[in-house]
Amino acid sequence: MKEVIIATTNAGKVREFQEAFSDIGIRILTMPKEVIEGEPVENADTFQGNAEIKVCFYGKQLHLPVLADDSGLTVEALNGAPGVHSARFAGAHATDEDNNKKLVEELRKRGLSASPAAYRCVLAYREPDGTILFAEGSCVGEVRTTARGSGGFGYDPYFYLSDGRSMAALTLEEKETVSHRGSAIRLLKEKLQQ
Template sequence: MKKIVIATKNQGKVREMRAALAHLPVEVLSLKEFGQFPDAVENGSTFTENARIKAEFYREKTGCACIADDSGIEVAVLGGAPGIHSARFAGFHADDATNNEKLLQELRKAGVKESPADYRCALVFADTDGSIFTSEGRCDGTVQMVPRGENGFGYDPYFYPAEYPGRTMAEISLAEKDRISHRGKALREMVCKLEEHLK
């Protein structure tokens, strides 16, 4: 059975992707199962470039096909920031809490309590035969200063998706999130490509 490594250290993303790939004839592994690897140097200028860097880097390290994502939030009033720097918005060792605090600081500096924003996700599958597949997804909404909900991770408690007015990404169910989220859309597109590739 073909092994596919989900090239992320974020266990929330691993769970989402494992569920999406469950019907395929593959064994889905996480990076954790390979011990410690250095981080890939994400020096691309777009989400897709960074996802490809990670997918190819961990394919070489593990000897397995890899799927990597790069995703983030783009806030209109901040000129699209944090964008590709979303995971490190508050610095190299940032976590969700410090990144969210930095987001709030930047909104205060801009003199606003909310702003249009969108979540973006790029996925890249790098196979051992050199095949590369890419997919992208986007979810529009607003960021607001008041966090709500416990279900999400990252910026979810501050992101109010357009499809669920008055609720944050951290308040909706996993099924609802999968239907509208940037990663859910990118994953569905990727799964279609993998179904064809794995025939």
């Protein structure tokens, strides 16, 4: 079984990737933080740029296949924000709760209870020889100022699909079939199997 390091410390993402890649003979391993020097500076203005920064940074240190994603929420009423700053929307060390609070505040400032929005994800997969594959996915819906559901992570309780369910109300299997990350994963799996 091929082993690939996932460039994230987000436990929710790790679970999703481990589940998603197990059926094609890829074992997703968590990052060995004790051997990593420093942190990548994610200063690109696109999701693809930040995903590439991460796989190159970790891949060059570990000399192993590395998989990274950069993903986030783009909200129409906020001119596409938080975008590439989704994880840091409320500040450098913001929690999911902090970011969601800021999202709700920004919508209410504009007199809104909802806005069209999309989740976007770009995956970057890097082989030790420097070859990089990219895969992109998106999920269109709307954000609301009320939370629903207890699953998921990030903005999931505030992101609603066209059927009225929030991402946080979906099972992991349901989420994988409709989510931005699920779409990108399916595309990357196709590329890896070619």
